[in-house]
Amino acid sequence: MQDKHSKLLTLWSMKGKRSAATAAGFSLGALATSAAQVLAPNSLQFNEHEFQRSPKEAQDAAREAAKLVKPGDLVFITTSGLVYSVGRYLTENAYDHVVVVLDERTVLHVGMPSVKLMPLERLLLPQRQPVVLRVPMPEAELQLFLRCARQLIGCKYDVARAYQLMLRLVLKRLTGSTPLPRLPLDVKTNAWICSDSIMMLHRIQRSLNQGEARDRSRFVTLTIAVLLRGLTNGLYLGCILAARTTSPDIFTLGSASMTDFQRIRRIQPDIISRVPLPVVNYTLAPRNRSWRAFVPEAVRFVQSVQDGTLKWPLLAPEIFPKVHEFAASMPPASWPVKRKIQALGYVIVLLLMLRRGLTVKRVLLRAVEVLMLRYVAHHVMLHLQSSPAFGAAKL
Incomplete structure (x- = not known):
């Protein structure tokens, strides 16, 4: 049985490496990386010497905290900066990233451009406001879980899925629901986001431990069912109980959120x-900064937009094809999509300066409602035009 597990894990790892090697043409990951370097310089993918450059007090605190952490623990963190702060606010998530502790020194970081290892102490720096959660598991299951986690190293980060999940979370916050369909789990690309990868690892670990994955097709079937069937017995029960009182995003949106x-x-x-x-040295809950603290960063962002040095991945048609098509059809037709987005950004900044966000929320809410109404009306008309009764009435 152990040999079967090893073969399955090896096949899974080879699949991820092949998919990463065959990526060609438009590089969404490279575009997102260039944008993140301008908008979020404090992201984990940059500033590799963050721990060494941190104050000695912060380094000592991280070292002491690392002594309390065990392999298999989940570390939730926040990233400083305007973009991540706005993202957490719009999606109603207290944290923006989660990693898995592999041993006393390293963690599994599922982020752009690909999954890799990172030092544990860097994730435990007080400025990242870490919170450590532990899922109790027997030793045998824990070791299998960690083996599965290491097989993700080298796999791509699913940039498109991350932004699509954010869009659904924002719509859910503004309107209470989202008209967009559930996100599917596409195992063909073998690309992941941090929250989904942890959900998947718990499910695959349990399936392998019970001997359910007897061949490659069965293993893929189990992987597809991760977001639909849940995690280990305890976590799956927790999801079911949470669904009775709340609306877990893993069920309603098809992808897991930090919340x-x-x-x-x-x-x-x-x-x-x-x-x-x-x-x-550590907070019980993340502290929110005043909006005035982000003014210098917002000014630099506007300057980068005016200089044309900013490449924002949300403008790529591969992210939101229907939204991109709709934006291209909006008047004035002579404007490119990038110019329309810039004009919208200036309007939002102006509204923020006038009413500190209240007007922005109302305008965005009305805009979303209009777009949803237009979307529904368009599909109703298409349905009516395709019906035989409509053709007979037209004649």
Whole structure:
């Protein structure tokens, strides 16, 4: 049985490497990287010497916190900066990233451009406001879980899925629901986002441990069912109980958010426990900065837009093809999509300066409602035009 597990894990790893090697043409990851370097310089993919450049007090605190962390733990963090702060606010997520602890020194980082290892102490720096959660597992299951996690190293980060999940979370916050369909789990590309990868790892670990994955096709079938069937028995029960009182994003949107882990922990605290870190150096909940602290960063962002040095991945047609098509059809038709987005950005900045966000929220809410109404009306007309009764009435 152990040999079968090894073969399955090897096939999975080879699949990820082949998909990464055959990527050609438009590089969405490279575009997102160039944008992130301008908008979010504090992201984990940059500033590799962050730990060495941090104050000695922060380094000592991270080293002490690392002694309390065990392999298999989940570390949730926040990233400083305007873009990540706005993203957490719009999606109602207290954290923007999660990693898996592999050993006493390294973690599994599922981020752009691909999955790789990172030092544990860097993730535990106090400025990232880390929170450590632990899922109790027997030793044999834990080791299998860690083996599965290491097979993700080298796989691509699913940039498009990350932005599509963010769009659905924003619509859910503004309107209470989203007209967009559930996100499917596409195993052909073998590209992941951090929250989905952790959900998947728990499910695959349990399937391999029970001997369910007897061949490659069965393994892929189990992988596809991850977001639909849940995790280990305890976490799956937590998702079901959370669904009765709340609306977990893994069920409603097809992809897991950071808030889903908090929902499970509130409903079933014995399934996911919190590892206490020293309160002298760490916060119990992330602190929100004043909007005035982001003014210099916003000014630099506007300057980069005016200079034409910013390449924003959301403008790529591969991210939101229908949204891109709709934006291209909006008047004035002579304007390119990039110019229309720039004009919209200037309007939003002006509204923020006038009413500190209240007017922006109202305008965006009305705009979303109009777009949803137009979308529904368009499909109703297409349905009527395709019906025989409509053709007879037209004659």
